[in-house]
Amino acid sequence: MYETYEFLSKTLxxxxxxxxxxxxxxxxxxxxxxAEGAYYVDSSCVDCDLCRNTAxxxxxxxESGSSIVYRQPVRPEEIELAEEAxxxxxxxxxxxxxxxxxxxxxxxxxxxxx
Ligand code: SF4
Numbered sequence: 001m002y003e004t005y006e007f008l009s010k011t012l013x014x015x016x017x018x019x020x021x022x023x024x025x026x027x028x029x030x031x032x033x034x035a036e037g038a039y040y041v042d043s044s045c046v047d048c049d050l051c052r053n054t055a056x057x058x059x060x061x062x063e064s065g066s067s068i069v070y071r072q073p074v075r076p077e078e079i080e081l082a083e084e085a086x087x088x089x090x091x092x093x094x095x096x097x098x099x100x101x102x103x104x105x106x107x108x109x110x111x112x113x114x
Contacts, residue, residue: 025086025095033062037072038099039082045093051085058082067093 029042039058041051045066051059052067058081062068073082086094 024092025097027095027097027100030095030098031062031064031066031068033064033066033068034098035069035072036098037069038096039069039072039086040095040098041067041069042093042095044091046091048090050088050090051094054085054088055081059085069094 025040025042026044027040027042029044030040031043031045034040041059043066047061047065047067049067052061055073058069058071058073058078059067060070069082073079082096086096
């Protein structure tokens with residue numbers, strides 16, 4: 001685990017400084033393969049494996065080589081793990097505002113139906 005952290009510190013963490021505009025995951029770049037719900041991974045994932053190691057019950061690699069949320073955390077201890085993964089992501093690719101997107105989609109569907 002320490003080797004992983006050391007590797008990330010030297011190679012991926014400077015990404016945050018280089019990409020100053022990105023301070024959090026972007027809902028508009030949410031990968032479609034994420035499970036519906038609050039947590040998601042966006043298209044900036046660099047497949048470093050950290051979230052999958054931290055919270056393997058919620059994150060896995062999809063067919064394109066990006067991490068996705070395949071099961072949403074529900075219980076407090078699950079959310080705590082997902083948060084640890086989100087905060088540890090070196091590219092800020094994990095978001096937790098996905099429910100907003102669902103609400104917006106449902107609102108659009110209602111507008112189309114009426
Ligand atoms: S979402 Fe973040 S922590 Fe997970 S594999 Fe992608 S870059 Fe790494």
